[in-house]
Amino acid sequence: MLCFVYAGLLAAGVVQLAHAATNNTINSQLRLAYAGDTGMYVSWNTFEKLARPTVHYGLLPNHLNMTASSNVSVTYPTSLTYNNHVKITGLKPDTLYYYLPEHLLHMNSHCPYTFITGRPAGNPAEFSVAVVVDLGTMGSQGLTTYAGKGVSENNTLSPGEINTIQSLEKFKGGYDFVWHPGDIAYADYWLKEEIQGFLPNTTIAQGFHVYESILNDFYDEFTPITAYKPYMVGPGNHEANCDNGGYTDKYHNITYDVSICIPGQTNFTGYRNHFRMPSAESGGTGNFWYSFDHGMTHFVQVDTETDLGHGFVAPDEPGGVEGEDSGPFNTTIDAQTKWLEADLASVNRTATPWVIVAGHRPWYLSNANDSGTICWTCKDVFEPLYIKYGVDLVLSGHAHVYERQNPLANGIMDPAGLNNPKAPWYITNGAAGHYDGLDNLQYPLMDYSRFGLDTLNKTYGWSKLTFHNSTHMTHEFVASKSGEVLDLATLYKARK
Ligand SMILES: *[C@@H]1O[C@H](CO)[C@@H](O)[C@H](O)[C@H]1NC(C)=O
Ligand SMILES: *[C@@H]1O[C@H](CO)[C@@H](O)[C@H](O)[C@H]1NC(C)=O
Ligand SMILES: *[C@@H]1O[C@H](CO)[C@@H](O)[C@H](O)[C@H]1NC(C)=O
Ligand SMILES: *[C@@H]1O[C@H](CO)[C@@H](O)[C@H](O)[C@H]1NC(C)=O
Ligand SMILES: *[C@@H]1O[C@H](CO)[C@@H](O)[C@H](O)[C@H]1NC(C)=O
Ligand SMILES: *[C@@H]1O[C@H](CO)[C@@H](O)[C@H](O)[C@H]1NC(C)=O
Numbered sequence: 001m002l003c004f005v006y007a008g009l010l011a012a013g014v015v016q017l018a019h020a021a022t023n024n025t026i027n028s029q030l031r032l033a034y035a036g037d038t039g040m041y042v043s044w045n046t047f048e049k050l051a052r053p054t055v056h057y058g059l060l061p062n063h064l065n066m067t068a069s070s071n072v073s074v075t076y077p078t079s080l081t082y083n084n085h086v087k088i089t090g091l092k093p094d095t096l097y098y099y100l101p102e103h104l105l106h107m108n109s110h111c112p113y114t115f116i117t118g119r120p121a122g123n124p125a126e127f128s129v130a131v132v133v134d135l136g137t138m139g140s141q142g143l144t145t146y147a148g149k150g151v152s153e154n155n156t157l158s159p160g161e162i163n164t165i166q167s168l169e170k171f172k173g174g175y176d177f178v179w180h181p182g183d184i185a186y187a188d189y190w191l192k193e194e195i196q197g198f199l200p201n202t203t204i205a206q207g208f209h210v211y212e213s214i215l216n217d218f219y220d221e222f223t224p225i226t227a228y229k230p231y232m233v234g235p236g237n238h239e240a241n242c243d244n245g246g247y248t249d250k251y252h253n254i255t256y257d258v259s260i261c262i263p264g265q266t267n268f269t270g271y272r273n274h275f276r277m278p279s280a281e282s283g284g285t286g287n288f289w290y291s292f293d294h295g296m297t298h299f300v301q302v303d304t305e306t307d308l309g310h311g312f313v314a315p316d317e318p319g320g321v322e323g324e325d326s327g328p329f330n331t332t333i334d335a336q337t338k339w340l341e342a343d344l345a346s347v348n349r350t351a352t353p354w355v356i357v358a359g360h361r362p363w364y365l366s367n368a369n370d371s372g373t374i375c376w377t378c379k380d381v382f383e384p385l386y387i388k389y390g391v392d393l394v395l396s397g398h399a400h401v402y403e404r405q406n407p408l409a410n411g412i413m414d415p416a417g418l419n420n421p422k423a424p425w426y427i428t429n430g431a432a433g434h435y436d437g438l439d440n441l442q443y444p445l446m447d448y449s450r451f452g453l454d455t456l457n458k459t460y461g462w463s464k465l466t467f468h469n470s471t472h473m474t475h476e477f478v479a480s481k482s483g484e485v486l487d488l489a490t491l492y493k494a495r496k
């Protein structure tokens, strides 16, 4: 089938067809990320290294008259593909563009994809954002209607059940971007899935094929969303990571064969290669910590996994609680918290009254007080800054439950509740879904808990944040299977 748009391009003579398409350069795993309100990162994967990754783009679908290129086509040991990254600059804010990576132009069936650039800081229009944490591959290599030995029947999908990726696709018109603060794909579960008899056993030497195949499945499954909506990510322990594989899990007291920790799986290697987050634009570090403005809101991604500084060994660092042997990623003393303080101090609360922070791990939760779940050192380094600079909302996951809490400061509930609190509001939503599903909340729930869902509720879901205006924002828990909003709460802040 010839795409009419493609025909238009040919007619316009814009594209020089230097080479015929080959399967080796098939593009997949398309994904976008904001690079300020006048820029966009476009990333995609190919089987071959590209000498000059190039994106064609324009304001009309049949007139992709501009190009942006880079020399960034990167891979790592055990990867089956190359990650290509191009940053487009000089765009108009809040504007619809059409685009195609160059190799797709050579393939008859491809019409352009679209993106909308970021809303300029200070734009007062209402908008929404979708947030998922702990979202894994769906289908035969991940979360499906059955699982291996030892997985609760409450944690699999019912036949025909709409999963979180499908739900995000269904409601794609209702949010500007997807924010995923860690635990992406759960490819490191390859060994666990084999040990539990869910996937066929491979040799250890061949394990990387399974790892990479789960990862590639996830990115492909998410492409119908991430090719159109910026996909902003943060680090979680499963990006580190040899969890559920070759390492000693000190907390759960399990020792696996350390030789099973394959190269591409360690030290956030796949994660560092796969994504490009706007850290250069915000003075942050890699895909680990960064910030960006969008309309009335300043969004901040922090890294709870490495680089806590202040003498703390972060959870995924060598010697940390997860036993991951990853990081650090910035050698400047206390780099992350110094950056965070400067970033929060420089927010113009007239332009962006809302300040929302996400970090993978929680420190307030109705859950066993185990150091594998709760990050007390994160509380020590981040909470004082959140309080000092009036962060409105703190998002996390890591525990595969949903819990909305009262605003809290130093463990003390703000008596104002959601009616103009001084303390930050906390929400943990790690219930997006992955191979072995949901965890338990600990009952009775903490006094600060306001709404909770766990494995007993058999419900996967995602968070929708809506910024109505400078004083009101709403958080909704959307049940993936039904689209039903199971929990809705609106935060009011009086602004000067
Ligand atoms: C392209 O090549 C890959 C890897 O060799 C193969 O798995 C895939 O099936 C091929 N796709 C097409 C459309 O030929
Ligand atoms: C591309 O086309 C748009 C109209 O669609 C026009 O405004 C713009 O100037 C053109 N840019 C270039 C570089 O030709
Ligand atoms: C890639 O591009 C950057 C910036 O444009 C440049 O500094 C670097 O030398 C280039 N690298 C290679 C290998 O061409
Ligand atoms: C794979 O090996 C594990 C033991 O490591 C075993 O429990 C499991 O049943 C095996 N899976 C299959 C499909 O044979
Ligand atoms: C860990 O396992 C070992 C051997 O099975 C056992 O002796 C030890 O008591 C366990 N430690 C904890 C903290 O459960
Ligand atoms: C480390 O952090 C410092 C201070 O925030 C920053 O200037 C530098 O670019 C960061 N380094 C890397 C490698 O990102």
Ligand SMILES: *[C@@H]1O[C@H](CO)[C@@H](O)[C@H](O)[C@H]1NC(C)=O
Pocket: 267, 318, 325, 326, 327, 328, 329
């Ligand atoms: C992980 O990668 C970073 C960046 O290359 C490096 O500085 C650090 O030493 C690595 N950590 C480990 C434990 O290998």
Ligand SMILES: *[C@@H]1O[C@H](CO)[C@@H](O)[C@H](O)[C@H]1NC(C)=O
Pocket: 121, 122, 348, 349, 350, 351
């Ligand atoms: C803060 O933002 C407001 C509204 O956009 C603007 O008028 C003001 O000049 C900004 N303040 C500073 C210090 O940039």
Ligand SMILES: *[C@@H]1O[C@H](CO)[C@@H](O)[C@H](O)[C@H]1NC(C)=O
Pocket: 365, 366, 367, 368, 369, 442
């Ligand atoms: C967890 O520990 C904190 C601090 O020691 C304590 O305040 C809290 O009650 C504990 N939570 C649970 C569920 O045991």
Ligand SMILES: *[C@@H]1O[C@H](CO)[C@@H](O)[C@H](O)[C@H]1NC(C)=O
Pocket: 152, 153, 154, 455, 456, 457, 458
């Ligand atoms: C599954 O959920 C039901 C309630 O819906 C509960 O009674 C049962 O104990 C749960 N099973 C497990 C293994 O958690």
Ligand SMILES: *[C@@H]1O[C@H](CO)[C@@H](O)[C@H](O)[C@H]1NC(C)=O
Pocket: 453, 454, 456, 457, 486
């Ligand atoms: C979640 O499950 C618990 C335990 O079965 C139940 O008490 C609670 O009402 C459920 N919550 C919702 C929103 O269905």
Ligand SMILES: *[C@@H]1O[C@H](CO)[C@@H](O)[C@H](O)[C@H]1NC(C)=O
Pocket: 468, 469, 470, 471, 472
């Ligand atoms: C802000 O939005 C809320 C929720 O939609 C609404 O109730 C309120 O009246 C709005 N405030 C202003 C000043 O428009």
